[in-house]
Amino acid sequence: xxxxxxxxxxxxxxxxxxxxxxxxxxxxxxxxxxxxxxxxxxxxxxxxxxxxxxxxxxxxxxxxxxxxxxxxxxxxxxxxxxxxxxxxxxxxxxxxxxxxxx
Amino acid sequence: xxxxxxxxxxxxxxxxxxxxxxxxxxxxxxxxxxxxxxxxxxxxxxxxxxxxxxxxxxxxxxxxxxxxxxxxxxxxxxxxxxxxxxxxxxxxxxxxxxxxxxxxxxxxxxxxxxxxxxxxxxxxxxxxxxxxxxxxxxxxxxxxxxxxxxxxxxxxxxxxxxxxxxxxxxxxxxxxxxxxxxxxxxxxxxxxxxxxxxxxxxxxxxxxxxxxxxxxxxxxxxxxxxx
Numbered sequence: 001x002x003x004x005x006x007x008x009x010x011x012x013x014x015x016x017x018x019x020x021x022x023x024x025x026x027x028x029x030x031x032x033x034x035x036x037x038x039x040x041x042x043x044x045x046x047x048x049x050x051x052x053x054x055x056x057x058x059x060x061x062x063x064x065x066x067x068x069x070x071x072x073x074x075x076x077x078x079x080x081x082x083x084x085x086x087x088x089x090x091x092x093x094x095x096x097x098x099x100x101x102x
Numbered sequence: 103x104x105x106x107x108x109x110x111x112x113x114x115x116x117x118x119x120x121x122x123x124x125x126x127x128x129x130x131x132x133x134x135x136x137x138x139x140x141x142x143x144x145x146x147x148x149x150x151x152x153x154x155x156x157x158x159x160x161x162x163x164x165x166x167x168x169x170x171x172x173x174x175x176x177x178x179x180x181x182x183x184x185x186x187x188x189x190x191x192x193x194x195x196x197x198x199x200x201x202x203x204x205x206x207x208x209x210x211x212x213x214x215x216x217x218x219x220x221x222x223x224x225x226x227x228x229x230x231x232x233x234x235x236x237x238x239x240x241x242x243x244x245x246x247x248x249x250x251x252x253x254x255x256x257x258x259x260x261x262x263x264x265x266x267x268x269x270x271x272x273x274x275x276x277x278x279x280x281x282x283x284x285x286x287x288x289x290x291x292x293x294x295x296x297x298x299x300x301x302x303x304x305x306x307x308x309x310x311x312x313x314x315x316x317x318x319x320x321x322x323x324x325x326x327x328x329x
Contacts, residue, residue: 056212
């Protein structure tokens with residue numbers, strides 16, 4: 001499994017967790033293109049918080065290092081790293097690179 | 103249970119109390135400690151250092167998989183007139199008192215959320231309602247903790263986590279050693295209950311906040327001494 005696959009799995013596991021709590025028909029699709037934040041996003045802000053917290057935990061478990069995906073850009077829709085699953089995956093990948101660079 | 107600022111003072115007494123009560127207690131302080139308990143594990147870190155705090159919670163998650171109780175006790179203070187207070191002092195007090203409490207609340211809540219249960223108790227001060235001169239920075243940092251407590255009470259309720267605060271009256275610890283005796287005397291005279299606070303007063307309120315039956319009590323602040 002590549003690093004990207006591991007990150008995506010961490011995100012998808014978090015999506016599964018949150019989908020269990022969502023009303024029927026509101027479940028998020030597990031795809032890189034899925035919108036998490038923005039006008040076409042289906043999520044309530046607390047659901048996004050739950051996905052991000054669960055993702056952070058899953059990534060920490062998968063890679064064995066503490067990371068922090070809180071970001072000052074989180075609430076800015078244009079530049080947020082949380083707009084889509086793809087963007088979140090890229091953001092986490094960069095965080096892990098920064099970690100390994102010390 | 104995790105308690106911050108456990109090297110001495112109230113923190114050390116809290117460790118002693120909760121270990122005796124059968125809790126598994128973890129604690130932290132910047133410098134190492136000179137006491138030991140079987141059910142106590144100590145970590146050395148600066149509570150305002152995000153990287154160190156994240157590492158601590160990563161360790162707790164790995165070793166115990168859960169956290170039920172968090173007491174944010176770590177705090178520093180320096181009594182001084184605003185005209186003589188360096189900015190560096192302000193930053194240092196805000197970092198330890200407010201940023202430290204914020205980081206531990208955030209990381210603690212993430213861990214507590216997993217089990218749908220958590221009790222967070224923050225330490226604030228009667229210097230806020232008494233508007234004590236010379237305590238502008240210390241009291242402001244604790245006022246920030248009060249507001250944090252009230253808002254987190256709302257934000258974390260849906261996860262089964264309560265967040266409350268206690269404002270003790272002056273207790274004979276290092277924190278008030280530098281304050282002139284006559285000033286402390288006047289302060290105590292202004293209280294309804296005219297005596298120094300004791301650790302048992304603090305423990306009594308914490309015990310109340312962390313009880314399972316206190317699940318309907320959150321975002322609250324209890325001042326001691328009848329303030």
